[in-house]
Each structure stands twice: as C-alpha cells, then as structure tokens.
Amino acid sequence: MGELNSIKEIHDLYRKKEITIREVVDYFLKKIKKFDPLVHAFLKVDEDYINREIERVEKLDLNDKYPLYGIPIAIKDNILTKDLTTTCASKILENFIPPYDAEVIRRLKEKGAIIIGKTNLDEFAMGSSTENSAFGPTRNPWDLERVPGGSSGGSAVAVAVGESLLSLGSDTGGSIRQPASFTGVLGLKPTYGLVSRYGLVAFASSLDQIGPFARKVEDLAIILQSIAGYDPKDSTSSPNPIPNYLELLGKSIKGWKIGVPKEMWEKGVSEEVLNVLKESLNILERDLGAKLIEISLPSMEYALPTYYLIATSEASSNLARYDGIHYGYRNKEQKDLISLYKVSRGEGFGSEVKRRIILGTYALSAGYYDAYYLKAAKVRTIIRKEFESAFKNVDIIISPTSPILPFKLGEKIEDPLQMYLCDIMTIPVNLAGIPAISVPAGFKDNLPVGLQFMGPFFSEDKLLQISYAFQKIVDFSEKYPNLEMR
Amino acid sequence: MKDFIQQLKKTAHLARLNLTEEEVEIYSKQLEDILNYFQKLQELDTSNVEPMAHVLPLNNIWREDEIKESMDQELILMNAPEVENNCFKVPKIVKED
Numbered sequence: 001m002g003e004l005n006s007i008k009e010i011h012d013l014y015r016k017k018e019i020t021i022r023e024v025v026d027y028f029l030k031k032i033k034k035f036d037p038l039v040h041a042f043l044k045v046d047e048d049y050i051n052r053e054i055e056r057v058e059k060l061d062l063n064d065k066y067p068l069y070g071i072p073i074a075i076k077d078n079i080l081t082k083d084l085t086t087t088c089a090s091k092i093l094e095n096f097i098p099p100y101d102a103e104v105i106r107r108l109k110e111k112g113a114i115i116i117g118k119t120n121l122d123e124f125a126m127g128s129s130t131e132n133s134a135f136g137p138t139r140n141p142w143d144l145e146r147v148p149g150g151s152s153g154g155s156a157v158a159v160a161v162g163e164s165l166l167s168l169g170s171d172t173g174g175s176i177r178q179p180a181s182f183t184g185v186l187g188l189k190p191t192y193g194l195v196s197r198y199g200l201v202a203f204a205s206s207l208d209q210i211g212p213f214a215r216k217v218e219d220l221a222i223i224l225q226s227i228a229g230y231d232p233k234d235s236t237s238s239p240n241p242i243p244n245y246l247e248l249l250g251k252s253i254k255g256w257k258i259g260v261p262k263e264m265w266e267k268g269v270s271e272e273v274l275n276v277l278k279e280s281l282n283i284l285e286r287d288l289g290a291k292l293i294e295i296s297l298p299s300m301e302y303a304l305p306t307y308y309l310i311a312t313s314e315a316s317s318n319l320a321r322y323d324g325i326h327y328g329y330r331n332k333e334q335k336d337l338i339s340l341y342k343v344s345r346g347e348g349f350g351s352e353v354k355r356r357i358i359l360g361t362y363a364l365s366a367g368y369y370d371a372y373y374l375k376a377a378k379v380r381t382i383i384r385k386e387f388e389s390a391f392k393n394v395d396i397i398i399s400p401t402s403p404i405l406p407f408k409l410g411e412k413i414e415d416p417l418q419m420y421l422c423d424i425m426t427i428p429v430n431l432a433g434i435p436a437i438s439v440p441a442g443f444k445d446n447l448p449v450g451l452q453f454m455g456p457f458f459s460e461d462k463l464l465q466i467s468y469a470f471q472k473i474v475d476f477s478e479k480y481p482n483l484e485m486r
Numbered sequence: 487m488k489d490f491i492q493q494l495k496k497t498a499h500l501a502r503l504n505l506t507e508e509e510v511e512i513y514s515k516q517l518e519d520i521l522n523y524f525q526k527l528q529e530l531d532t533s534n535v536e537p538m539a540h541v542l543p544l545n546n547i548w549r550e551d552e553i554k555e556s557m558d559q560e561l562i563l564m565n566a567p568e569v570e571n572n573c574f575k576v577p578k579i580v581k582e583d
Contacts, residue, residue: 095565096565097564097565099557099561099562099564099565100557100561192541192542193541193542206539206540206541232547232549235547236540236542238542239547299530301526302526302527302529302530305523305524305526305527306527308520308524309524309527316501320502323502324567325566325567325574325576326565326566326574327565327566327567328565328567329567330567330568332567332568334577335577335578336577336578336579337576337577337579338502340576340577341502342499342502342503342504343504345501345502345503345504346503346504346505346506347504349503351509351512354503354505354509354513355513355516355517357501357503358494358497358498358501358503358513358517359517359520361497361500361501362493362494362497362517362521365497365500371528372524374537375527375528375532376527377537377538377539378532378535378536378537378538379527379530379532379535380537380538381535381536381537381538382530382532382535384538384541415516416516416520417516417519417520417523420520432541433541433542
C-alpha cells in the first residue's frame with residue numbers, strides 16, 4: 001500500500017471495499033510506532049480507546065452525513081477528550097481525565113472521524129517551539145536537530161510524517177500557522193468565534209481559536225466544515241451561518257488584489273525565507289493572474305508587545321483555576337490554604353508558564369494597569385483598524401508565516417524575548433481576530449518555508465480558494481520527510 | 487534591580503506562585519528585558535483610542551431559562567486530588583485563637 005494522503009483516497013478505497021477502517025487505523029498506528037520514537041509528536045495513543053472509536057464508526061455507513069467517515073484525526077492535548085487524558089503538556093494536569101468532550105470533538109465524532117491520539121505542545125500552548133512540554137520536546141522531521149515550531153508542534157508533525165491524516169491545533173498567536181510552516185503542512189486559524197472554544201483549555205480567551213492541519217486544501221475545507229458554526233456553549237461563538245467551504249475550490253483567482261505589506265517583507269525576514277517566497281509572489285502574479293499591491297500596515301511593529309501583554313494578562317487570570325483543589329497536581333504536605341496554592345502551582349507549572357503568569361499579573365496590577373494592559377488594549381484597536389482599512393482595497397494580504405527557517409533545539413529557549421520574536425508575522429492576525437492560512441511554499445536546504453494568506457472576517461472560503469489555486473501549482477502534499485534512513 | 491526583585495516577589499505572591507531564589511534571579515533579568523522592550527508601546531499616541539477587549543461585537547444572547555441535565559457529582563470529583571464525603575478537601579482555613 002502506498003501513502004494515504006487524502007480523505008478522498010481513503011474514501012475511494014472504502015467504497016471499493018479494498019480496505020477496512022481497522023486497516024486504515026493500523027496503517028497510521030504503524031507509522032506512529034515507527035516514527036514517534038524519533039519525533040515525539042504524541043503524548044497519548046491509547047489502543048483500547050482507538051478500538052472503541054473503530055467500533056463506533058464501523059456501525060455507520062459511508063455517506064454524505066459522515067464526511068470524515070473512518071478518518072483518523074490527532075488532537076492537540078489542550079482540547080478535552082472524554083476518557084482520554086488531556087495534560088496540556090503540563091505536570092499540573094499530568095493525570096487529568098476530562099469528564100466531557102470539547103464541542104469540536106463531539107462534532108468530529110458525529111461526522112465519523114476517529115480520534116487517534118493526543119499530541120504534544122508547549123505547556124498550556126505557551127511557546128513557539130514545543131520545547132516547553134513537561135514531557136519532552138517534539139522534533140522537526142525534516143531535521144531532527146531542529147524544532148517543529150509551536151505551540152501545536154505535535155499536531156503539525158503528526159500530519160507532516162503521516163502519523164495521522166489530519167489534526168487539530170489551537171492558535172493564540174500563531175500556534176497553528178508557525179508549526180505548519182516549519183513542518184511543510186497546511187494550517188488554518190479561523191476567524192475568532194467561528195469554531196467553538198468549549199472544551200479548549202483557555203490560555204488567552206480573546207485570542208484563542210481551534211483550527212485544523214492537513215496535507216491537502218480540500219481536506220482542510222472538509223474538516224473546517226465539520227467543526228465550524230454556532231455553539232451556544234461558547235458565549236463568544238458567532239451566530240453567522242457558515243458557507244460551503246468546498247464550493248469555491250478550483251475557481252480562478254484571476255484579478256484578485258493581493259496586498260503585500262512592506263513591513264512584513266523587509267525588516268527582520270531572513271534572506272533564505274525571502275528567496276523562497278519571492279517565487280511564490282511570482283506564481284500568484286504570473287500563473288494565477290492576481291494583482292500584487294504594495295500596502296503599508298505601519299503599526300505591525302507594535303503588535304508583538306501588544307500581544308504579549310494581552311495574552312499574558314488573560315493567561316494570568318485563566319490559569320488561576322489550577323489551585324490544587326478541584327483537579328490537577330497538589331502538594332499534599334501543606335498545612336494552610338495559601339501555601340497549598342503557592343507550592344502546588346510553583347511545583348506544577350513549568351518555567352515559561354510561571355514567567356507568563358507573573359508578567360500578566362504584573363501588567364494587570366495596581367499602578368501598572370494603565371501603562372501596560374490598557375495601553376495594549378488601545379494599540380489593539382489601532383492594529384485592527386489598520387487591517388480593516390487595508391481590506392477595503394485588497395482581497396487578501398500575504399506575508400511569510402515565519403521570518404526565519406526552523407531553528408535548532410536549545411537555540412532560543414534561554415532567551416524568552418528572542419523566542420517571542422518568532423511570532424512577529426502571525427500575532428497581528430490574532431489581535432485583529434481575522435482568519436489566516438499557512439501554505440507550504442517551498443524548501444530551503446530541505447527545510448520547509450510557509451506562506452501566510454490573511455483575509456477579512458469570515459473569509460475562510462476565499463482563503464481556501466486561493467490556497468487551493470496555489471497548491472495546484474506548488475504541491476508538496478505528497479512529499480514526506482525522509483525518516484526511513486535512520 | 488533590587489526594587490524590581492521586590493516587585494517580582496510581590497507579584498508572585500499575588501499570583502499564588504512559589505518561586506525559588508534561583509527562579510527569582512533568572513526571571514527578574516528576563517522580565518526586565520521584556521518590559522523594557524514593551525516600553526516601545528509608549529511611542530504611540532493613544533489618547534483618542536478606545537481600548538478593545540474583544541474582536542467581535544458581543545451582544546447579549548438571550549435564551550429560555552430551561553432546566554438541563556448537569557454533570558454528575560462523581561464526574562466532577564473524579565479528578566480532585568483529595569475528596570472527603572463527596573466534597574473537595576482543603577486544609578483548615580479558619581484560624582484558631
């Protein structure tokens with residue numbers, strides 16, 4: 001059997017009765033057994049759970065009601081899965097078994113998907129390299145000495161090496177798109193409010209969104225269709241009706257106006273990345289007939305401090321729930337309540353999480369609130385307005401997904417500010433709440449480079465359309481890292 | 487620097503986080519760097535800008551006040567580190583005089 005690259009391929013095999021659900025799952029489990037000792041994308045693969053998943057789906061029939069029928073999907077370990085541990089890659093939740101499924105999990109199951117396992121991340125999704133996992137880092141399959149990006153590094157790598165056909169991640173400041181770029185797969189961060197956050201462990205609630213990874217744009221559209229849409233259990237969920245995300249795939253993008261913000265293509269972007277992506281710009285103009293228009297988003301340079309102030313402030317509040325009482329790690333030696341909180345949290349959280357809780361608490365504390373949090377909330381308004389006015393003149397905005405190629409493990413971990421700077425291209429999108437996709441655009445010395453398409457609110461259909469057109473010409477969806485040699 | 491270390495310790499207390507002396511030393515250096523970098527925001531004039539807490543215009547969403555099934559007590563307690571008589575167990579919080 002060759003590689004299984006798409007939902008369509010697998011469904012065709014099911015229809016012809018050439019393969020069973022169990023055989024498909026075994027195909028992916030075999031890859032996990034073979035490759036995961038090298039890349040460590042998974043935190044949990046529970047064969048009993050998977051057997052129950054297979055039995056559940058075997059009772060269904062392959063038809064339009066089940067667009068994900070018999071399709072294995074890996075889930076970032078900060079999305080709650082009933083009866084399957086959800087650790088957030090933190091010691092504080094090491095043994096946590098969720099009593100309910102996140103809304104996205106409920107929807108995936110309803111559409112016939114099979115949850116194959118839980119993937120590694122930076123603890124509580126805080127990081128850009130997946131090195132901050134309490135259970136050891138994930139490695140980049142294109143070069144095992146390098147990081148896969150983060151925080152959804154495990155979900156990106158699972159798809160990149162073919163341990164799972166699809167996966168879900170979460171994106172607060174680039175945590176889907178940057179690892180997608182670093183590992184050569186597609187990653188989509190939907191419009192804020194499009195996908196329910198019910199059952200996503202909260203990091204920064206005004207920025208967090210769940211989104212999918214896939215090899216093919218069509219599959220990205222199918223999984224988005226399955227998880228998007230109003231959920232009364234998430235008070236920030238959008239009640240807008242959702243379009244058919246497959247409808248525009250294959251349609252021309254001729255004449256589309258594509259904004260190229262000079263701030264995102266000049267300063268701070270490495271030569272290697274620029275060289276690959278300049279060819280992408282040519283393809284859009286020459287082969288696909290789009291019009292490139294230079295634009296300016298002058299406040300982009302303020303996005304990074306704005307983001308880290310807002311994200312850490314919200315995190316300091318959200319992570320107050322880990323108190324050693326209701327669930328999670330507890331130091332049982334403590335004799336009074338305050339010590340119980342302090343020691344349990346001090347021992348349970350890793351160093352980046354503690355750093356961010358302190359930073360956020362500081363930014364919100366009396367005397368600093370106006371200068372830090374409130375200032376950032378105002379700058380956020382400016383950034384959002386800049387995008388809004390830009391989209392009056394262009395259909396899509398493009399940028400590199402990451403300013404640099406995947407870096408080496410250990411290279412930035414001692415210097416948090418350098419690590420934060422990795423997110424410079426992706427965080428403006430979360431601040432504005434708009435959707436964006438990272439699409440594999442090429443390779444430099446066998447390391448993947450991603451291109452980011454950003455669109456106005458709820459323009460996922462158009463983002464998928466342009467990504468589909470681009471992938472028709474630049475197609476790495478059947479290219480796999482060569483791990484066989486080792 | 488010494489002032490900042492005091493502030494850091496106070497902040498850690500407010501956040502209910504125990505830090506080792508070594509952590510205090512590392513964090514104080516790192517957080518000073520980060521906060522200095524964040525000073526960049528002061529360059530921008532925001533005197534006429536409204537702060538933004540949320541992306542979407544959020545309005546009240548009304549629903550009928552219906553009784554729905556809630557989670558079993560057993561499920562709620564199943565991840566608790568210490569339970570007694572179907573309650574979360576905590577250390578004594580009332581001081582004896």
